[in-house]
Amino acid sequence: xxxxxxxxxxxxxxxxxxxxxxxxxxxxxxxxxxxxxxxxxxxxxxxxxxxxxxxxxxxxxxxxxxxxxxxxxxxxxxxxxxxxxxxxxxxxxxxxxxxxxxxxxxxxxxxxxxxxxxxxxxxxxxxxxxxxxxxxxxxxxxxxxxxxxxxxxxxxxxxxxxxxxxxxxxxxxxxxxxxxxxxxxxxxxxxxxxxxxxxxxxxxxxxxxxxxxxxxxxxxxxxxxxxxxxxxxxxxxxxxxxxxxxxxxxxxxxxxxxxxxxxxxxxxxxxxxxxxxxxxxxxxxxxxxxxxxxxxxxxxxxxxxxxxxxxxxxxxxxxxxxxxxxxxxxxxxxxxxxxxxxxxxxxxxxxxxxxxxxxxxxxxxxxxxxxxxxxxxxxxxxxxxxxxxxxxxxxxxxxxxxxxx
Numbered sequence: 001x002x003x004x005x006x007x008x009x010x011x012x013x014x015x016x017x018x019x020x021x022x023x024x025x026x027x028x029x030x031x032x033x034x035x036x037x038x039x040x041x042x043x044x045x046x047x048x049x050x051x052x053x054x055x056x057x058x059x060x061x062x063x064x065x066x067x068x069x070x071x072x073x074x075x076x077x078x079x080x081x082x083x084x085x086x087x088x089x090x091x092x093x094x095x096x097x098x099x100x101x102x103x104x105x106x107x108x109x110x111x112x113x114x115x116x117x118x119x120x121x122x123x124x125x126x127x128x129x130x131x132x133x134x135x136x137x138x139x140x141x142x143x144x145x146x147x148x149x150x151x152x153x154x155x156x157x158x159x160x161x162x163x164x165x166x167x168x169x170x171x172x173x174x175x176x177x178x179x180x181x182x183x184x185x186x187x188x189x190x191x192x193x194x195x196x197x198x199x200x201x202x203x204x205x206x207x208x209x210x211x212x213x214x215x216x217x218x219x220x221x222x223x224x225x226x227x228x229x230x231x232x233x234x235x236x237x238x239x240x241x242x243x244x245x246x247x248x249x250x251x252x253x254x255x256x257x258x259x260x261x262x263x264x265x266x267x268x269x270x271x272x273x274x275x276x277x278x279x280x281x282x283x284x285x286x287x288x289x290x291x292x293x294x295x296x297x298x299x300x301x302x303x304x305x306x307x308x309x310x311x312x313x314x315x316x317x318x319x320x321x322x323x324x325x326x327x328x329x330x331x332x333x334x335x336x337x338x339x340x341x342x343x344x345x346x347x348x349x350x351x352x353x354x355x356x357x358x359x360x361x362x363x364x365x366x367x368x369x370x371x372x373x374x375x376x377x378x379x380x381x382x383x384x385x386x387x388x389x390x391x392x393x394x395x396x397x398x399x400x401x402x403x404x405x
Contacts, residue, residue, distance in 0.1 A: 005289060008256040009227045013141050013202055016085040016109045018055050020202060020260050021227025025290050026253065027260040028280045029229070030054040031089070033273060036066035036073070043076040045273060050084035051326060052274035053281055053292055056260070058087040058112060061097055061104065071103040085109030087143070091117040091150075095130040105138050110202075112143045115187040116150040124152075128187065132194045142191065143202040143229055146184045148176065148212075155183055177212065180205040181220050188226060201226050202260070206233035210248040221257045230258035237266040242279050253287060278322075294321045294338040297352060297359070301344055304364035310344035313362065313389050317342055320393055324400075332404035340396060341374075350374070358399045360392050375399060 012022025020027055030049045034042045036059050046057045061067050074086060088108040090097065095118065098105045111131065118127040135142050156179045163175045170178075184203045192198055203226045207213045213232055221228060232248045235241035245263045252258050261283070263276040281292040298314035299305070317340060321328075328335045341356035343349030345364025353359025353374040360383070362371050371383040373395060383391050 005254060005287075006256050007259065008221055009225060009259050011199055011225050011227060013199055013227050015056060015087075015141055017083070018085055020229075024259070026258060026284055027055045028053060028277060028284070029056045029058065029087075029260055029262040030273065030277050030280075031058040031262065031264075032060070033267070036060050037063065037069055039069040039072045039076065042069070043073045043080075046073070046077060046084065046086070047080055047082045048272070048274060049277055050082050052277040054084065054274075054277045056085045056087055056110070058089050058262075061088040061090055061094070061108075062092075064097065064100070067097040067101040067104040070101070071107040074107040087112055090114075090131070094118065095127040095134075098131060098134045105134055105140070108140065110141045110143060111135055112145050113187075114145050114147060114150055115183050116146060116152040120154060124154075125190075128190065129194055132191045132196050135191075135200070136195045141200040141202065142196060143204060144184055144187045144191065145204040145206065145229065146180050146187075147233055148180060148205075148207045149233070151176070151179060152183050155179055173212070177216050177219065180207070180216055181223060184220065185224055188224070198226075202229055203227070204229035204231065206231055208232060208234040210244055213248045214251050217252050217257050218255070221255075227259040228257060229260050229262070231262040231264055233264055235264045235266075237268065241265040245279065246283055249283060250287060253284075253289060291336040293325045293336055294340055296321065297339060297341040297343075297356060299344050299348060299352075304347065304367075305344035306365045310342060310362045313360075313392070314342040316389060317393065317396065321396070324397075328400060328404075332400055335400055335404045338400070338404075354378075357403070358396055360388075362388070 007023050009021040012024060013020045018027055032042055032045045034045050036042050042059060049057050061070060086108050087110040089112045091114055094113060113131055115128060118124050159175055159179050163169045184205050188201050188203060191201060205216045205220055207216060230249050230252060232245045235245045249261055261280050263279045265276045267273060284290040285292055296314060296318040339356040341352045341359030343352050343361045346367055349361030353361050354377045358375050360371050360373050363369050369384060371388050372379050373381050373383060
C-alpha cells in the first residue's frame with residue numbers, strides 16, 4: 001500500500017532489525033502486562049504479541065527479580081524463533097538494575113527512560129547519566145519518554161515561576177505542554193553530551209487528552225528531528241480507548257508526525273493483549289500508511305438485511321484471513337493488500353463486490369436466494385444453498401493462491 005503522506009523525521013534509529021524514523025514505515029509496538037519475573041508467562045505473551053504483528057515489545061523491568069529474568073526471556077524467545085526486539089521499561093531504579101544485571105542490559109534491544117522518574121536534583125542528573133552511559137556501553141538506543149502523569153516537578157515548578165513573572169502569563173496548560181517538550185529535548189541533549197549518538201534517541205511526550213497530545217506533538221516535531229513515538233497514554237477501555245487513540249494519532253500521522261505507535265488500551269477482563277496491536281495496525285492500514293492483513297469490507301445492515309447471515313459471514317471471513325496471515329505472509333507476498341467484500345443486499349452489494357479483489361453479495365430480505373461472487377470486477381460464480389459460507393471461504397483461499405503465489 002502506497003501513501004502520499006511524507007514522514008517528517010529524517011533521523012533514523014535502528015533497533016535491531018527495525019528502523020524507526022528516516023522515512024521508514026511507522027512501526028507498531030505493544031507492551032506486556034505479565035510480571036516480568038515470571039519469565040515463561042512473559043515470553044509467551046511476547047510471542048503472542050509478536051505473532052499478532054507487534055514489531056517491538058516492551059516489558060516492565062522494575063525489580064531485581066524481573067531484571068534477573070530478562071536474559072532468560074530473550075533466550076526462550078530465540079528458541080521459539082521469535083526475533084522481536086525487547087524494550088526495557090525503567091522507572092525509579094533503572095540505573096541500579098542495569099548496573100547490577102549486565103545480562104539484562106545486554107539482552108534488551110532498547111531502553112525506555114522517563115526523566116521524571118529517575119530522581120530529584122543532583123541525584124536525577126547522576127542517575128540519568130548512569131543509564132545513558134550504560135546505553136552507550138552496550139550500544140543500545142534509548143526512548144526518552146516523558147509522561148504528563150510523571151512530569152519532572154522541579155522543571156514544572158521553575159517554568160511556572162518564570163511564567164508568573166511575565167507581563168502576560170500564559171495559560172497553565174500551555175506551560176505544562178512546554179514543560180513536557182522541554183524535558184524531552186533537554187534530556188536528549190544531555191544524553192548526547194554524555195556520548196549517546198543523535199541516531200540512538202527516540203522521544204515521546206504522552207498525554208491522555210486528545211487535543212493536548214496533538215498540540216504537544218505538533219510543537220515537539222517542529223522543535224527537533226528525533227524519531228517520535230506516538231501514543232495516547234491511559235486511553236481507556238473498549239470503544240472509548242480505540243476512538244480516542246484513533247482520533248489523536250490519525251491527525252498527527254496525517255501530518256507526517258510519528259514514527260512508531262502504541263495503542264494503550266485497558267483490556268477487558270480475560271481479553272487478549274493483542275487487541276492493541278490489531279487496533280494499531282488497522283489505524284495505519286485504514287489511513288493507507290501500511291498493509292498488514294486483507295481488509296474485509298462489509299455493510300452495517302439495514303431493514304433489507306434482517307437476517308444475521310451476512311454479519312456472521314463477515315465476522316468469520318475477517319477471523320479467517322487474520323488467522324491465515326502468518327502462513328500467507330510467508331507464502332504469498334502482497335496478500336496483505338487484498339480487499340474482500342461481504343455485502344448484505346443488492347443495493348450496494350454488487351458494486352462494492354466489483355471494487356474489491358473478491359467479494360460476495362448476499363441476498364437481502366425478499367431477494368432471490370443466490371449470492372453472486374465477483375473477482376477483480378467480474379462475476380465468476382453464483383453460490384446458493386446451505387454451504388455458501390464454506391464455499392466462499394474456499395474461493396478466497398483459491399484467489400490468494402492464484403494471485404499471490
